[in-house]
Amino acid sequence: MPLVTARYAGHKALVLFAALPLGGYAAWGVADLAARTGSPYAVPIAWLVSFLLVWWMPLAWLEQPIRAPLARRAELTALRVTVQVPVYNEDPAALRACLRSVLAQSRRVDRVRVVDDGSADRVTGEPVTYDDVRRxxxxxAALRGVETTWDRTENRGKRFAQMHVLAGDDADVFVTLDSDSVLDRHAVREGLQPFADLRVQSVAGNxxxxxxxxxLLTRMTCVLYLPFTRGLRSAQSVLRRVTINSGTLAxxxxxxxxxxxxAYENERFRGRPMQMNDDSMLTFYALLAGDTVHQPSSMVFTLVPERxxxxxxxxLRWMRGTTVRHLWWLRYMPLTGVVFWATVAEYLHLLLAPAIGIVLVADPVSRAHLGEFALSVLRIGVAMNxxxxxxxxxxxxxxxxxxxxLLTFALAPLASLWRLLVLLPLYLYALLTCWRVSRWGTRGRVEVAV
Structure with missing residues (x-):
């Protein structure tokens, strides 16, 4: 498959052209709620608090690609970079495209370490090898002067596959890359830029x-990813406190x-081995050591579920793992820090919607106008999405x-309904069953092919 390219544009003019009218439309919905309710303060105040809890939306627009000062760029060139690619039951064409994209980088990497975590045929149990891809x-890699290693281990999980080679590697920067993902040509060059600041310990890719x-599911996923990948993470980066790097590229x-x-590969939760959410655990270690940022110009294209x-x-795997990580943040992050209070805000936001519903249903006057309220809430929801x-x-x-x-953008209301009707109930179920941790979680066989 041909390599895909992208360019970070920013487009701050969108804030004036579209964001302000959309914000005004949402405010109209709140004002309409105030006018219709018999308790003119409770519901609007609840919505105002709800807006404040999505603090990251305006802050995300302040993010810009991080550029190393001219005086420090020679140091970035001297950094030894190792890319680690864990593999388990991957589509050979996807793996081939992944590795080709690493070798095609405008900033050459020094070493690529591939670890096959015991890929096997689900039916026969026979080992699956990637001899043609490897060859x-x-x-x-040899033609380009890039050192490589390719190991096959018993199936123990992604973290063991990573640390099998990284624990003893002498590089200055490690790049973690999923085997179903393809790098933009300048991804490594851009991802290294923030390391000119010695306080930066990790960088999340876009x-x-x-x-x-x-x-339709993959098109909608493009929209569903946005609140986190180009919203919350971007806002956290402005504060230099990104909490979860994507394992896709970090x-x-x-x-x-x-x-x-x-410690990393042997994490346990409620006595069970914890292999999921490897990305959030590595980011957690980086948070403890210094600053964590997002580089919007370091881009990677990844395969997402089609079924x-x-x-x-x-x-479900992501939600359970993130729930466990929330507990770690509440326990270990400073009480006066951004990470602690952002986590608290997330749970307040989760509780606020049912609280507003209770207020409306409990008040007799409000109860008589539920249909009109629903229309106002719909306006607000569409505008926010x-x-x-x-x-x-x-x-x-x-x-x-x-x-x-533009077609994908038009799917925003559908994505909103999906979050409400599918992801919210799934998230609540994940909260209640977060101890059910597993290894790779979704790959008993090849799930997505190119």
């Missing part, structure tokens, strides 16, 4: 959907990873014309 990759046209000061060897069953399993979806236009993809982006 092509090693030949091309995640885009590779198979965006495969189905950069770490190597010493942070080496120090956690042994509902695969999608539900992936989301389109505000979040504006982040689609901060990236210009080589394989996505403007009309395609």
């Amino acid at each position: 092509e990759f090693e030949t091309e 995640v885009l959907v590779l198979n965006r046209t495969a189905s 950069f770490y000061r190597a010493e942070v990873v080496r120090r956690c060897a042994g 509902l069953r695969h999608y539900a399993n992936q989301q 389109y505000l979040m979806a504006l982040r689609l236009f901060t990236v210009e993809r080589g394989d996505e014309p403007m009309r395609a982006r």
Whole structure:
């Protein structure tokens, strides 16, 4: 498959052109609620608090790609960079594209370490090997002067696959890259820029959907990703407190990873081995060591689920793992810090919607106007979701014309309903069953192919 390219555009003009009218439309919905309710303060105040709890929406627009000072760029060139790719039951074509994209980087990496975590046929149990992919990759790497290793281990989980080679690697920066993901040509160059600041311990890449046209679900996923990948994470980066790097593409000061060897792959929760949410655990170690940021110009394209069953399993795994990590943040992050209070705000936001509903149903006057209230709430919801979806236009993809982006943008209300009717109940279930941790979680076989 051809390599995909992208460019970070920013488009701050969108704030004036579209964000302000959308914000005004949402405010009209709140004012309408105030005018119709018999208790003119309770409901509008609740909505105002709800807006404040999505503090990250305006802050995200302040994010800009981080540029190293001219005086420090020679130091970035001298950094030794190791890319680690864990593999388990991957589509060979996807793995081939992943490794090709690493070797095609404008900033050459020094070493690529591939670890096959015991890939096996689900039916026969026979080992699955990638001999053709490996042969092509090693030949091309040798021509480009890139050192490579390719190991096969017993199936123990992604963290063990990573630390199998990273614990003893002498690089300055480790790059973690999923085997179903393809790097933009300048991803490594851009991802290294923030390390000119010695306080920065980790850098999150900007995640885009590779198979965006495969189905309605993948198109909608492009919108569903936005609140976190180009919303909350961008806002956290302005504060230099990114809480979860995507395992799809992340950069770490190597010493942070080496120090956690042994503890990282043996994390336990309620007495059970914890292999999921490897990305949030590495980011947690980086948070303890210094600053964590997001680099919007370091882009990676990843395959997302095309089938509902695969999608539900992936989301449940992520939600359970994030719930566990929330407990870690509340326990170990400073009480006066951003991470602690942002976590508190997230749970307040989760409780606020049912609280507003209780207020409306409990008040006799409000109860008589529930249909009118529902219309106002719909206005607010549509406006807020389109505000979040504006982040689609901060990236210009080589394989996505403007009309395609506009079509995806139009799906924002559908994505809102999906969050309410599918993801919210799934999240509540994940909260109640967060101890059910597993290894790779979704890959008993190849799930998505290119």
